[in-house]
Amino acid sequence: MxxxxxxxxxxxxxxxxxxxxxxxxxxxxGLTEICEVAGLSxxxxxxxxxxxxxxxxxxxxxxxxxxxxxxSTLLHDPRPVPVAIRDFTVAMLSLLETDVxxxxxxxxxxxxxxxxxxxxxxRRWTRLIHDKIAxxxxxxxxxxxxxxxxxxxWTFSSLIMGLFGLGRFDRFWWRExxxxxxxxxxxxxxxxxxxxxxxxxx
Numbered sequence: 001m002x003x004x005x006x007x008x009x010x011x012x013x014x015x016x017x018x019x020x021x022x023x024x025x026x027x028x029x030g031l032t033e034i035c036e037v038a039g040l041s042x043x044x045x046x047x048x049x050x051x052x053x054x055x056x057x058x059x060x061x062x063x064x065x066x067x068x069x070x071x072s073t074l075l076h077d078p079r080p081v082p083v084a085i086r087d088f089t090v091a092m093l094s095l096l097e098t099d100v101x102x103x104x105x106x107x108x109x110x111x112x113x114x115x116x117x118x119x120x121x122x123r124r125w126t127r128l129i130h131d132k133i134a135x136x137x138x139x140x141x142x143x144x145x146x147x148x149x150x151x152x153x154w155t156f157s158s159l160i161m162g163l164f165g166l167g168r169f170d171r172f173w174w175r176e177x178x179x180x181x182x183x184x185x186x187x188x189x190x191x192x193x194x195x196x197x198x199x200x201x202x
Contacts, residue, residue, distance in 0.1 A: 010048045012038040014062065017055050018104035026056055026108060056108055063105025066095065071128050073198060081133055082187040085156050086179065091198050093163060093174040106164075121164075126157040 016038035020029040031052060035042050049055045070091050077084035096103045106121060130153035159182070167174035176195065184191045 006047075009038075009040055009044050012040060013045055013048060013055065014058055014101055018059050018101040021056070021059065021104045022100060022107060026052070059101055059105045060108055061105075063102045063108075066099065066102045067092070067106075070095065070198065074128065075132055075135065077196075079193060080189070081136055081152075082183065083190050083193045084132065085129060085160075086183040086187075086190055087196050089160050089163065089183075090176050090179050090195055092160070093167060093179065094176065094197075096164070096167070097171060097174050107168075122157050122161045125160055126153050129153040129156045 013034060017029065017034045020033055020037060029052075031042065031045060034055070035045050038045075049058065070088060073091075074084055074088040077087070096106065130150060133152060163173045163179065163182075172178060180190075180195060
């Protein structure tokens, strides 16, 4: 029972911090505000996190672990590359819309002042997509060892990041229909494949 309470309070603090980080920014968010939103005492917060930096790290770690699962699904998808990446994009944008902790974790990474992390998400997804292209040895018109493969990876990651940025201010850009129509305009053959949604987990 005590362990269950500890897990609940830790997650309540992470969720409350994520909501405030997204709304106000991490720098403008105080620990007292986080406690108020979580409905917990400062003692409960300090039991789990000694400083706000530790809390920010926990939010980032949750986002990274969740995104890892979606990236693994993309890498093991046997369908054509544009189709697999379309479904990865649909799933990721849906996740960002519904999971405030993942959303806040991604924002924390993308808004860092550190030049090494400012573009970390796009670099990460460019590498991911390049790895996906390279794994499809018999992909039509794609030689993973040429500049064409890298260019295609940049094209896909730029599309994803563009939708990500636009959707922060207008959720229209995160809708499944928006993504599927954009992909079908650029790669008409993807219309032959229905969108596969990742299984829902509790």
